[in-house]
Amino acid sequence: MKTHILPALRLSLVFIIIIAFVYPAAIYGIAQLQKDKGEGSKISVKGKVVGFELIGQSFTQARYFQSRPSAVDYNGGGSGGSNKGPTNPEYLAQVEERIAAFQKENPTVNKPAIPSELVTASGSGLDPQISLEAALVQVDRIASTRNIGKEKIKKLVMDIENKPLFGLFGPSTINVLDLNIRLDALK
Amino acid sequence: MNTEILGIVLIFLLAVALAIPLGKYIAKIFGEGKPFAEGFFAPIEKFIFRLSGINPNKQMTWKEHLKALLTINLIWFFWAMLLLMTQSYHFWNPDNNPSMSPDLAFNTAVSFLVNANLQHYSGETGLSYLSQLACITFLQFVTAATGIAACIVVFKAFKEKQGNLLGNFYDYFVKTVLRILLPISVITSVILVFSGVPMTFLGKANIQTIEGVAQQISRGPAAAMIAIKQAGTNGGGFFGVNSAHPLENPTYLTNILENLLIILIPIALIFALGYYLKNKKLSIMIFGVMTIGFLMLLIPSVMQEMQGNKKITDMGISQIHGSMEGKETRFGAAASAFWGVTTTVTSNGSVNAMHDSMTPLSGLSQLMGMMVNAFYGGVGVGFLNFYVFLILAVFISGLMVGRTPEFLGKKIEAREMKIAMLIALLHPLLILGGTALSSFLIVLHQYGWLNNPGYHGFSEMMYEYSSASANNGSGFEGLGDNTPFWNISTGVVLVLARFLPIIGPVAIAGLLAAKKQVPESAGTLKTDTGTFGVMIMAVILIIAALSFFPALTLGPLAEYFSL
Structure with missing residues (x-):
């Protein structure tokens, strides 16, 4: 288990950035083209x-x-x-x-x-x-x-x-x- | 034909039509040959592995796979707890929603960690937007990928002639997120945004209606989350009422899209198995058994909902649109029943109508869908559950016809059988044990948990434990389930029912992979035939359905006969 903790932590961090920030930002950006700006x-x-x-x-x-x-x-x-x-x-x-x-x-x-x-x-x-x-x-x-x-x-x-x-x-x-x-x- | 019936036929056909190419694509990603868009994804993956210090080519045994899987899951649990209990300090919290109590945070963290998404809170008032994205959406991606990665380990083990190296867990995990879940989610969220689903960081809107009444309207970064909640058999909604909410599922078209996503990846994985093993017959047999089981649950439910509630018919009004309590006009009775069954046979658990208000036989179908939990099933884990039934069927039919029980050239022996049987019996134990405990407590202390008296009240409790144990996440939401007892007891059930049914099948597959492959002979039991399909169905009915039958007669069946 010990050998997995550090890579798992780093991998989780990478995916938190991708999923919680990059991906929503992309969709938010696209939503600005929608007639109500996604609001x-x-x-x-x-x-x-x-x-x-x-x-x-x-x-x-x-x-x-x-x-x-x-x-x-x-x-x-x-x-x-x-x-x-x-x-x-x-x-x-x-x-x-x-x-x-x-x-x-x-x-x-x-x-x-x-x-x-x-x-x-x-x-x-x-x-x-x-x-x-x-x-x-x-x-x-x-x-x-x-x-x-x-x-x-x-x-x-x-x-x-x-x-x-x-x-x-x-x-x-x-x-x-x-x-x-x-x-x-x-x- | 009726437009409501045509609508649900369309959803099913579209899902299957898309699942076949998707299955082929998935098989390619984890198999041989160059998959679609390799040139785009491979460098990104390389970069991610470098950042994480992971060597994706390091081969793992089944035990190492499980160690990696469980370790990373533990990290996610602490991350989720941290976020949920500190919400009042979050940025992206325009409505100033409060932090969760420890027991509610535990239940929420666990339930999203295990891909169930049982929600004892309402999104509008219970979560900050940061939690919605960094806790909920994040877990919806990674837990779906965990299930699929475990399923791929089993696929790999099937293919293994004799050996115990089954690829790299992180490799499967990263590829699943990047190449399967993210593309589907991006396409879906864009369609949702243009159909009117909000994607904003603004807080509640305050308006005055044309009758001059003040009205508040919750919003948020919903579109990005709804896409993965549907595709990853997660099911936890952005808003309290999930996809019944007009901003979560605004039109009949979005309903078609969201509903087909519920079954898309589960079905695609069955076809992926066929392409991966180059054994299409096996895929077709499994798909056939699952589809027959699915239809057996679906047809009564659709008929009952379209017919309406007999008690209301007796009042002398018109029920041309069927039973409409708890349903939305834009979906109608048929599409609501269809969603209800698809969401419970897979472990999705999103809803587009209130299951608590559906007619008794629909409740029965939904409960049985969760009790079997292998008619399509959750992403990855649905196939793992089915695999347990398959092992049992191989063994039993082997004994019946006097042939050695073998699956894909590997002999099934006492050790594998013990694991399979324990996993198969865990599910009834958790559901019936939990229901018995809560029924006892409610009689003893007269707690005010139930929203409905009589048989239906009993169903509310049984549904909650079935949903927890199937990692489903839907509910008979009348149940007042945000109490320490429900938060903790369902939390424990959720954990046991997630990880043991992943560990068991991966262990069986790993053990089998290490065995010597026996060449097929005239004495081999054929496992890709219709006859064997009938055997699996019989095993499912005996184990899953019969162990629950006595409890079901006390709930939905008794209610049906009292109508």
């Missing part, structure tokens, strides 16, 4: 930063499309899921409550039309997206709160739908923050 892409409205494109926000007002429930209340200083198991009675009661609350806020929606992701917490607690169905099911409420035609709002939703990758792979999604910003711009 995360911000979204601004009228010159004021209102969020990060990839980080979800909580929307509590009836005039905005809601995001999914979050176990960390969209605090991006941390992240987290509920980690509730599928048979946990306390958790199931909470889902029932969310369904009831959603029905109260959206009286025109039938229960079987409520997609489960609107009443279940995401993995990160920062999910920026909802499914197309989860957006459409909120259109009635938005239309009546804002006094805008349903068709107009529905069209807006359909326009910003993120289709599956190459039209073939994965689910289609709607970015809620993007949708709500466009909604505010709608006359």
Whole structure:
């Protein structure tokens, strides 16, 4: 073992320099070419930063499309899921409550039309997206709160739908923050 | 076909398609002939060896290999402890994250040292950026390289006609980092950066949302670390929720990339063995057994997640997108289940959805993936685990058909069998022993560790020890595991379950290499056939699956039947 200590120490030192400094520096350098310089892409409205494109926000007002429930209340200083198991009675009661609350806020929606992701917490607690169905099911409420035609709002939703990758792979999604910003711009 | 299913088929096919050339390349690096880009790498390696005072041509026996491996690992442990316990003094700590407590630092240092990456902290609040790079990222590279180097020692031993000189450990180690891990990581981090993953030394961003609420957003030099965490079957995430975090895994495309990296090197090493020994049939047999095992775990999990939670179906709402608790909209149920199984059959342990919230049969698949720990398995060590099962299968089938048990022309005798059996039984001992101990303590003292009652709570504890013993690192994260009991007990399991299963197979291979090669005859048991593949699968099922079955019925199976 003794014969190995010194070479192992020196080799470790060399690799600490390569891995912890040279390699990240190279990637950092390349990141400067990216549009946000690797700092995360911000979204601004009228010159004021209102969020990060990839980080979800909580929307509590009836005039905005809601995001999914979050176990960390969209605090991006941390992240987290509920980690509730599928048979946990306390958790199931909470889902029932969310369904009831959603029905109260959206009286025109039938229960079987409520997609489960609107009443279940995401993995990160920062999910920026909802499914197309989860957006459409909120259109009635938005239309009546804002006094805008349903068709107009529905069209807006359909326009910003993120289709599956190459039209073939994965689910289609709607970015809620993007949708709500466009909604505010709608006359 | 459904776009979610197509997505996961694509990930698997891409991984295999890339693993074949990568395997060929790896075989060339450690075998004969001039590997790709020799002119670029050879001078750098020469320089590194000169700086370290190492002669890479000095041949080592299997014992010397292990001495070198264990010594350098010990140094890394102290380095990691030092960094983690002094974080409050670090530069590159814009969020002023505190130093770790000694028991948490011990658990973290050990768990990254053994390539498990069990995380009892959250990256956003638990680590400085210096720790993220100089402790975490550093260990993610070097421990992956340790596993691969050990695997190459075994490959070398297979090839040896009769002798005990098996190359140089440092040579394998340095080549692995420079020629395999770094290139893959550089390519991956660049793709990640351009997909929106941060690579910055700025601290948290503070903004006001459009509803006027203050929101903080954690950032950091994430892209460089995420690449190696995926490729080196490490799995410890930059952010608390790992690749479920939108800044760690922003799009479906990055999800494809990150997920295929989980299985890329483990599969490539199987093909590398075939190219290295010029025995493709053996590779195909091993790949076949592993893939069948993998699919047996994958298919039920994907089906269950896409079907959704029956308890929620009963509430009368729509579950067209499957069970979505703990999942991200951009990945969907199928890709989350696929990731969950790939990350547990290999010892990766990164997650893109919360395993604790998945349906019971997915939990079962994930637990079994870790309990077998050899369907692809971790980089290097996955093959070592499989090798133990293979030795057992050779011996048992040799006895059954009355032939001398031989593998690649070397006779397997009592000594090798004893080592193999001890290693095979260590894993159930650590998992079941740990689970029994924690279950006893929780009944005795009513600790508030569990996030879920009943069967699922039991699964949370069993998952934690399975993850520790498989050096996996994922968790049923509801478990309140940052306590001295969990930090220390899983820390001990992590160490035992890493180093003994490296020492055992390297010893067996070393012992076999020193034996005289027996020429193949009509009496030789063929080890590269489908029939022998069935034998290995039977051994895996008997040893791994059956020893865990009683415990599994108390956890995920009982929960499934209570739905």
